[in-house]
Amino acid sequence: MSSNPQDSGSVRITAGAQKKRRRGWEIGLAAALAAAIIGTAAWAFGATGSSPSGAGQPAAASGTPAAELRLGYFGNVTHAPALVGVQNGILAGSLEEHGGTKLSTQVFNAGPAAIEALNAGAIDATYIGPNPAINSFVKSGGESVAVIAGATSGGAQLVVRPEISSPGQLKDKVLATPQLGGTQDVALRAYLKSQGLAVNPDGGGDVTINPTENAQTRKLFQDGKLDGAWLPEPWASRLILQAGAKVLVDEKDLWDGSLAGKPGQFTTTVLIVSRKFAAEHPQTVDALLEGHVAAIDWLNSASAADKAAAINAGLKAAAGAELPGNVIDRALQNIEFTPDPLAGTYPKLLQNGVDAGVTKPADLTGLFELGQLNQVLAGVPGHTQVSAAGLGAD
Structure with a gap:
């Protein structure tokens, strides 16, 4: 294009x-x-x-x-x-x-x-x-x-269904990222591992991660086919304001500033x-x-x-x-x-x-x-x- x-x-x-x-x-x-x-x-x-x-x-x-x-x-x-x-x-x-x-x-x-x-x-x-x-x-x-x-x-944020209030509740859930190996995909997989949840690039593990085009994520979430997604803006805000999602993890909270100029x-x-x-x-x-x-x-x-x-x-x-x-x-x-x-x-x-x-x-x-x-x-x-x-x- x-x-x-x-x-x-x-x-x-x-x-x-x-x-x-x-x-x-x-x-x-x-x-x-x-x-x-x-x-x-x-x-x-x-x-x-x-x-x-x-x-x-x-x-x-x-x-x-x-x-x-x-x-x-x-x-x-x-x-x-x-x-x-x-x-x-x-x-x-x-x-x-x-x-x-x-x-x-x-x-x-x-x-x-x-x-x-x-x-x-x-x-x-x-x-x-x-x-x-x-x-x-x-x-x-x-x-x-x-x-x-x-x-x-x-x-970038992990947004989920309102009833999910802790990382442990992500077990057996279906989440989305824009594409396997992308920045948000890597962030989600690393975060889940840090919480003791196993995920594999081939799709197996404690949490199912579906690579999904951003434009399709909101509809899948609204249709009940996704429990959440780790997304860049504006897609995180769209799920929150237009589909009733909430923030479970704001990625800025995972960066304490020791590796960059300031926290977040x-x-x-x-x-x-x-x-x-x-x-x-x-x-x-x-x-x-x-x-x-x-x-x-x-x-x-x-x-x-x-x-x-x-x-x-x-x-x-x-x-x-x-x-x-x-x-x-x-x-x-x-x-x-x-x-x-x-x-x-x-x-x-x-x-x-x-x-x-x-x-x-x-x-x-x-x-x-x-x-x-x-x-x-x-x-x-x-x-x-x-x-x-x-x-x-x-």
């Missing part, structure tokens, strides 16, 4: 406003472009010494912007930087301005499907949850993808790119990151009404329908938009995947390539540098 930026009334970013906002970024971008031209850009992975063992030899930067960037994202509020960046023309404008690159998009339901498309060469970059990115990195020996920025923290912070969405594409087109990655940061800044500075309107317009284009006001308001209360991928949380995310039986123990060194993001952030007022926490270049 492809989509082009569309007007969204008063919330559309004008070309003049974009140009004014970009002035502060020119120094950082110029540095990044100069590095690419002389062949020393961070995207010639390995030049920083952070490439994982087994990764291929660094490719020389071509110095040529891509003709097209094929970008994946989901129709979730947790993907709001993509929804707004696409709908308001922020991403397309940045790519066009810095190299004349055309933006095309594809919408996915969950991370494993997006990873499959990226590894097959059908897309070049995608917004995605952290666990599918980890899985791809591990399975490829570090050669498939790199995390280049964070997007969203928070916004955990990565829900990051921006990743194919290493092959990034090595061939570092200038295009610069432009993507510039637009990505601009979309996050717009979300963090817009009024509540403009933010909701822009996200709803993006959801309608991506998923075919807008959200009621109370649903989007509740969803946004649980989310923080940030370019920081919270790299310090990734060893725990990896361990969660191991505990869930969908990931093998591995060394995550080289997963993050944050050098170009930090160059962009250096030119944008109000931002500080982000860290790879020893798991890559920053």
